[in-house]
Amino acid sequence: MSPSVRPYRPGDHEALADICVRTAHLGGDARPHYRDPSVLPVLFAHPYAAFAPELCFVLDDGGRAVGYVLGTARTDRFVDRFRTEWLPRHAARYPLPAGPAADNDEVMAGLLHDPERMRVPALKDYPAHLHIDLLPPFRRRGHGRRLMSAHLSALAAQGAARVHLGMVTANTRARAFYERLGFHEIPVPDAGELTYLGRETAAPLA
Numbered sequence: 001m002s003p004s005v006r007p008y009r010p011g012d013h014e015a016l017a018d019i020c021v022r023t024a025h026l027g028g029d030a031r032p033h034y035r036d037p038s039v040l041p042v043l044f045a046h047p048y049a050a051f052a053p054e055l056c057f058v059l060d061d062g063g064r065a066v067g068y069v070l071g072t073a074r075t076d077r078f079v080d081r082f083r084t085e086w087l088p089r090h091a092a093r094y095p096l097p098a099g100p101a102a103d104n105d106e107v108m109a110g111l112l113h114d115p116e117r118m119r120v121p122a123l124k125d126y127p128a129h130l131h132i133d134l135l136p137p138f139r140r141r142g143h144g145r146r147l148m149s150a151h152l153s154a155l156a157a158q159g160a161a162r163v164h165l166g167m168v169t170a171n172t173r174a175r176a177f178y179e180r181l182g183f184h185e186i187p188v189p190d191a192g193e194l195t196y197l198g199r200e201t202a203a204p205l206a
Contacts, residue, residue: 071130
């Protein structure tokens with residue numbers, strides 16, 4: 001049976017973490033690059049499933065999630081909830097570094113303690129944002145397009161007209177995937193190692 005796209009279920013919690021960690025380093029496995037890679041889903045997967053499960057979809061391969069798309073229709077509200085509800089649950093395990101980040105773990109801990117970084121003035125016309133990840137064996141088979149279609153439709157139904165995402169500029173394969181789906185670059189001053197892409201949620205996939 002071919003993998004199918006379905007809504008997220010609470011039982012997918014651990015699978016989301018596994019997928020996130022195994023795709024977080026330029027699309028590859030992040031485990032060799034972190035002392036404690038569990039910080040990654042705490043940042044990039046689980047808060048979205050907690051705050052907006054209706055926008056979270058998984059690729060199900062025989063009862064096992066092997067990919068996901070998730071996000072928020074309102075970045076500003078997500079930031080507020082991250083600060084007041086999410087960060088207090090996890091701050092003790094991933095403390096804010098006392099000085100400049102010494103390794104990848106401390107970089108991510110710094111991001112965890114700074115949710116306001118997601119409020120980027122140049123992205124004000126793209127109020128929703130998303131993350132999508134697929135395990136390598138399930139890429140380039142149309143599954144990412146199907147996941148994205150489900151998520152964009154759900155965003156549009158919530159009244160979010162435009163969505164953005166941030167990607168590491170060096171991840172050229174991901175950039176090609178997004179461009180095939182109609183995403184375009186959004187100029188953002190001082191974006192560092194990130195490139196921001198966006199599109200209208202209701203527009204047909206390219």
